[in-house]
Amino acid sequence: MIKIAIIEDELPAQRLLKETLQEINFDTKVIGCLNSIKSAVEWFQNNPHPDIVLLDIQLSDGLSFEIFKQAKVESAIIFTTAYDEYAIQAFKVNSIDYLLKPVEKDELKTAFEKYHNYNKQFIQKQNSNMDFSELASLIKGKKIEYRKRFLIHSNESFFHLPVEDIALFYSMQGITFAVTFEKREYPVNFSLENLKDHLQPDNFFKINRQFIVNIEAIKRVHSYFNGKLKLEIKLLLEEDIIVGKDKAASFKRWLDR
Incomplete structure (x- = not known):
């Protein structure tokens, strides 16, 4: 023991x-x-x-x-x-x-x-x-600072994307994308695992290896089979966002802060 x-x-x-x-x-x-x-x-x-x-x-x-x-x-x-x-x-x-x-x-x-x-x-x-x-x-004397915005390259120009405008991040084929509440997608130069440490943990939760979700994007949480949870979010996605059984308890505690 x-x-x-x-x-x-x-x-x-x-x-x-x-x-x-x-x-x-x-x-x-x-x-x-x-x-x-x-x-x-x-x-x-x-x-x-x-x-x-x-x-x-x-x-x-x-x-x-x-x-x-x-x-x-x-x-x-x-x-x-x-x-x-x-x-x-x-x-x-x-x-x-x-x-x-x-x-x-x-x-x-x-x-x-x-x-x-x-x-x-x-x-x-x-x-x-x-x-x-x-x-x-x-x-001593230092304050934790999380990202406030991301530099986004679009064609031959670039602009800044405020973090509060981002509903979720997802990873596909080694590329991480930020998806805004207006349903626009932009690639960001971070792996999903590395990105987790740059986001305010009260606002963002790493659901699994594919998704990090903003709490403001979550409409409802549904019970799923084998102790898992299924998220209903404010964006229409082709793929379901599933919280695994191993993270279900910590996810509920995150929602209940």
Whole structure:
């Protein structure tokens, strides 16, 4: 059994992590849920350390890196937060993994698989060598910025397309297209997977490998067979947009924020 501690100051995010842990194919047990630096330090000083800590970076009383300065943490660390693509690389160097919120089932499962490839001695050494100054510098004074528009090339001219005008993105034969609410389609120079990190997560959800949908484009959601969901959107498409069973729960939570 893998023992888990969750350090997260938002109760909905705590619940989401617990639910996602239940969905992955690992025998896990949450032995602690903390919501601040102070409570986490006290907990680590007085309790056996878990195998893995799911750690949000920005807590109500400061950056969670302070925990490591005040307590010797022997657990593997998986950061769970939202930040830019450049910071992700630094966090991955200093932890088992870095997962963008909302944490998806497949990504959490992959992080746990990585955990099995490390031994405890390596994890303790990694924690002691963690570069707090580099990580903190990526966070302090910086604000997450998502795309506001895309540069679109059309024949021999170009123009900007505001993100709020885009109803959905879809991928076909390796090309990603933006579809506006006015039913116009334009190619954009991003893969669908890379594009996900550039869009405001409150407004856009990556449904599957083919579609990212704007919440304003969704008219209704219908139950589908085998626990799947079918989207009814404001555009008429030849292909149905289906939310798989593995993403159905997180999609509903996204709608209910």
